[in-house]
Amino acid sequence: MFKDIEHLVRLASVMAIALVVFVLVRAAVIPRSFGQYGHYRGDAIAEIAARPIAFAGHQACEGCHTEVVDQKKLGKHIVVPCEACHGALAKHTDDPASITPPKLDTAILCARCHEANSAKPKAFPQVVTADHSGGVACDTCHQPHKPGIETSEKLAAEDKK
């Protein structure tokens, strides 16, 4: 009787061996940390968290550049974080002497926020730069850290208060 099913027994054995080999290979090859927190490689979390940062954060800037902070406090740009304009500067905080931030082009920079656009909130200060300055660089008249300009009307309004 066995003779007549011998071929099936051989087939079953081949499949059983293949299964065992698969299980062994799997145990050897699966990353160790897989399944630590869920169905993924647990080590991936630490790997992603270890990425170096590019933006230092405004608190890092304010520690050294106190005079700028004092200036900003007098105007509307106190709410604007340093790196919003100056770009990512973590490298600068690590090595302030050798890595210095690039000079900014106010013609492009300021327009991003202040170019008139009907989708911007109505109360937000915006101008049509072509009419407002005729293409002249913004920092010709405005000091970026304290952008407000003291006009006689404004001073009068201040006095009234």
Next chain:
Amino acid sequence: MHIPVEGFMYPNEVELQWSVLIVLYPFITGLVAGAFILASLERVFRVQAVKPTYRLALLTALSFLLVAPLPLQLHLGHPERSFEMYLTPHRSSAMAMFGFVYLWYLMAVLLMEIWLDYRRDIVLKSQNTTGVLRFLYRVLTLGSNNISDRSLRIDERLGYFITLVGIPSAFLLHGYVGFIFGSVKANPWWSSPLMPIVFIFSAMVSGIATVMLLYMLSTHLRRRELDIGCLDKIAQYLLYTFVIDFSLEMLDLVHRIYESDESFRSLDFMVHTRLWTSQVIVQILLGTVMPIALLGLAQIVRLTDRARKRIYALAGILTVIGIFAMRWNVVIGGQLFSKSFLGYTTYKMGFATREGLLTAIVLMILPILILWALVKLLPPWADADALSVSATPAQGAS
């Protein structure tokens, strides 16, 4: 590469994610499932008329199933990591579970059924050939030369059982591919409970048509007489399946038009513009309505054998093209519109690139080459092999 966009698309949506290779994949697995269902008609449902195609259908299914993973591998960003799907399959992912469905179908169903059906021929060939072929056949015998009546009867009964299991397995194989698309709630062109069913029926249609065409072609190449009774039967089953398939697709369409939900206007515009040729002209008119009309004609009107053969050939070719177009419209169509329903993009298919048209063409030719090799190795026809004694009913060779 500049991709023309009409209207608004989320910035990351402009470039298509799944290329023509992913169109090819459901097409190929569909042929596998369909060819197998045709084979099972004889084995399980005892439809004697289609016996001449039994072994050919199995070999066809195997040829296409072996090629099926290739478009996927070529599409992956990291094909060398694809084995991860077997190491750490994510049970909630239809794609991961499909890896096992594929493996089950290949190993436990198709290969087993072919081996059991051909075992007698394999053993005989291992004794009567020489050289490399002899070695190959000897490996395939797994070291057992027993082809006594008793062992062959056991094979026959086991084969019957495997085919019985194989039918739902074939449905599962291609239904799963449908589910891979149908379960994506983010995409209203795909997300539908009908998707697996539509895929299964269109798979059966394409598989039956392909085996029919291959039978006609191989018989012609071998300069043999076509079994017209067999062809008539296959064409009949093709027609019935096609009517069901068409009804399901029309149901989906009518339902969408009637409910006219948020996505409808956007999808409707897409079908009328970007998908007009591939969906309305190729898939529906040329690829579905015309073959159904032709096959229906052959059922209703008395035609000569020659006329019927020509009609079947034409209907078969149009069917295969139509089902390919259906896969195209599902996969590519599902990525041409924005999920904001405010815009459309364009599919830029390369030619001689990793996921280009040339690659797709080569991948479609490859199963034919494999089939040719399998037919040489394991002839589906008794008269090709002088050693083959009068075939027992179980072995389905003509």
Next chain:
Amino acid sequence: MEITRRRVLLLLPSAAVAWRYVLAGTPEAAPNYKMTDHWWGMLIDIPKCIGCGSCVRACAQENDVPDGYFRTWIERYHVADWKIEKPEVVSPDGGKEAFPPNQDSSGKNFFVPKLCNHCADSPCTQVCPVGATFVTPDGVVLVDKKYCLGCRYCVQACPYGCRFIHPKSNTAEKCTLCYHRITKGLTTACCEVCPTGARQLADLKNPKDPIHEFLRTHAVEVLKPHMATGAKVFYNGMDGSVR
């Protein structure tokens, strides 16, 4: 500025103070971060967004985002009168260089910043075949670059279009909520540079986080709520036309 001895001596005390802040920013700090103490989200205040694109640029810089792909982007909406089902939306290069001047104030116009919503019931992690994308115990959806196959199923499954395939690594990528920053007590790059405070990181598990009070006093929405993704980016003042 010339480095003279006098200037250095004057700077020394402020430098000492600054050093503490610098330390807070270095990668080696924050060994006390416990994932289960946090559940991250974000608050976006639409009436405050000026569409300046600072967030898009900062994200690209902080995370080396390749050109033409976006981990965050800004959309500009124009809604004509009552036609909220047919808004006109633009997002030129994701809003990276802000938006062209536009003084047409007919209808309703506003900006909507978008990013990964770090869904609690994320459809993208559900479909990943191998476990290369996942939700961390602190609620951030991340991608394991070393494990991802690049099959793109997750990109298809995201209803918000926030994922893409990185052209160099051929793996899936998207906003990580600056995980490398928030685990060190910093905020995300996009929130850091936002000049109007339209974007704010929120730790939903921290009872002192201002988001709790904000959620209590404002009507907020998430994107595509019918998808039931458990999105954790909350939008204040979002119009019904937003897609």
